[in-house]
Amino acid sequence: MHRLRYSYHMQLNFAEPAHDHQFKLRCFPSSDERQQIFDEHIEIYPRHYSVEQADSFGNRCIYGAARQEHERFSVDVEGTAEICGNVLKACGNIGVFRYATGLTGAGENIRRLHAMLGLGDMSGYSKAVRMMRGLYEAFEYVPGVTGVNTTAEEAVTLGRGVCQDYAHILLALCRLERIPCRYVAGMIPGEGATHAWTEIYDEGVWRMLDPTHNRECDGTYIKISSGRDAQDCAINQGVFTGGGRQTQDIKVIVHEM
Numbered sequence: 001m002h003r004l005r006y007s008y009h010m011q012l013n014f015a016e017p018a019h020d021h022q023f024k025l026r027c028f029p030s031s032d033e034r035q036q037i038f039d040e041h042i043e044i045y046p047r048h049y050s051v052e053q054a055d056s057f058g059n060r061c062i063y064g065a066a067r068q069e070h071e072r073f074s075v076d077v078e079g080t081a082e083i084c085g086n087v088l089k090a091c092g093n094i095g096v097f098r099y100a101t102g103l104t105g106a107g108e109n110i111r112r113l114h115a116m117l118g119l120g121d122m123s124g125y126s127k128a129v130r131m132m133r134g135l136y137e138a139f140e141y142v143p144g145v146t147g148v149n150t151t152a153e154e155a156v157t158l159g160r161g162v163c164q165d166y167a168h169i170l171l172a173l174c175r176l177e178r179i180p181c182r183y184v185a186g187m188i189p190g191e192g193a194t195h196a197w198t199e200i201y202d203e204g205v206w207r208m209l210d211p212t213h214n215r216e217c218d219g220t221y222i223k224i225s226s227g228r229d230a231q232d233c234a235i236n237q238g239v240f241t242g243g244g245r246q247t248q249d250i251k252v253i254v255h256e257m
Contacts, residue, residue: 002219003257006187007078008194010236011249017069018243025075026225027194027235028052028060029186034088035223040079046070057232058092059225066240075236080257083219086208094201096228097180103229104172107153113138114176124179125202128209129216131173136214139166148230163196164230166211170198171229182206182226185233189220189254194235199226222254 008027025044031037042062044050050064066073100106106114117134119127142160152172155165167183174181180201188195197217199206208217225233236248 001082001084004081004083004189004220004222004254005078005257006081006222006254007076007252008187009074009076009249009251011072011074012236013247013249014071014073014243015246016242016244017071018073018240019067019069021066021070021073021238021240023062023064023066023073023236023238025062025064025236026055026059026185026233027075027077028062029079029081029222029224030058030060032088034085035081035083038080038082040077043074043076045072045074055232057225057227059227059233069242081222083222085219086217086221088199088206088208090201090204090206094180097182097201098175098178100172100175101229101231102151103149103231104152104168104175106172106176107156109156110153110169110172111176113156114173117173119177123202124177125200125207127177128170128174128179128181128198128200132170132209132211132214135166135169135173135211139169141166141212163212167196167198168229170209170211174198174200183229183233184208184223184226185230185235186221186223186225187252187254188222189256191252191254193250193252194224195221196230196233197221220254220256 152168155161182199197210
């Protein structure tokens with residue numbers, strides 16, 4: 001078992017005062033049979049009211065509003081996570097995770113990579129591991145060349161990207177094989193921001209793979225949310241009046257206790 005202390009900070013800075021700000025935050029780890037969350041503390045500034053409820057994928061969300069004028073909006077989350085293993089019992093609708101989304105559709109270049117991997121008669125999970133290895137060899141981690149709306153096909157064509165792109169490409173490859181798979185947002189030690197990896201359905205459980213680091217996830221991975229792709233795991237969504245130009249700062253710290 002691993003015991004981890006984590007903190008997540010996000011701040012949105014406005015060039016001009018904003019008001020009537022309605023927000024949806026998805027940056028809160030949940031307790032389940034794999035991870036237990038303790039000593040959690042959440043601060044949101046500013047907020048007129050808020051309510052916590054799960055989204056359609058079971059992720060913890062806080063919905064709220066900040067009516068007054070403000071030049072910054074921030075959320076701070078800290079807590080302790082006790083984690084064992086990399087397997088999570090599967091429940092609910094698995095079929096929705098078999099099919100491509102707008103961000104994980106397979107174009108010519110993903111299909112070419114898929115054809116080169118020689119998957120043969122492997123089991124679904126073994127195929128996913130082989131695809132992860134092939135992706136790691138074919139793709140280069142380079143920040144700043146892709147964005148939140150970059151598709152898996154666009155990233156493969158560039159040959160470069162970040163953890164979101166690695167996860168989307170592996171999802172696209174697995175979905176060509178009709179293997180149920182999920183995008184995961186979370187935190188790991190040594191990262192300055194949130195990290196992304198994948199969960200692969202295998203005989204009644206979700207198994208976790210990190211294509212960015214070409215490895216199976218272990219007990220140092222704190223899961224925040226999962227969905228069909230990154231859009232289902234967006235950390236901060238909202239609408240507001242005013243504000244002008246915005247900049248965002250994110251800082252994640254995770255260390256083993």
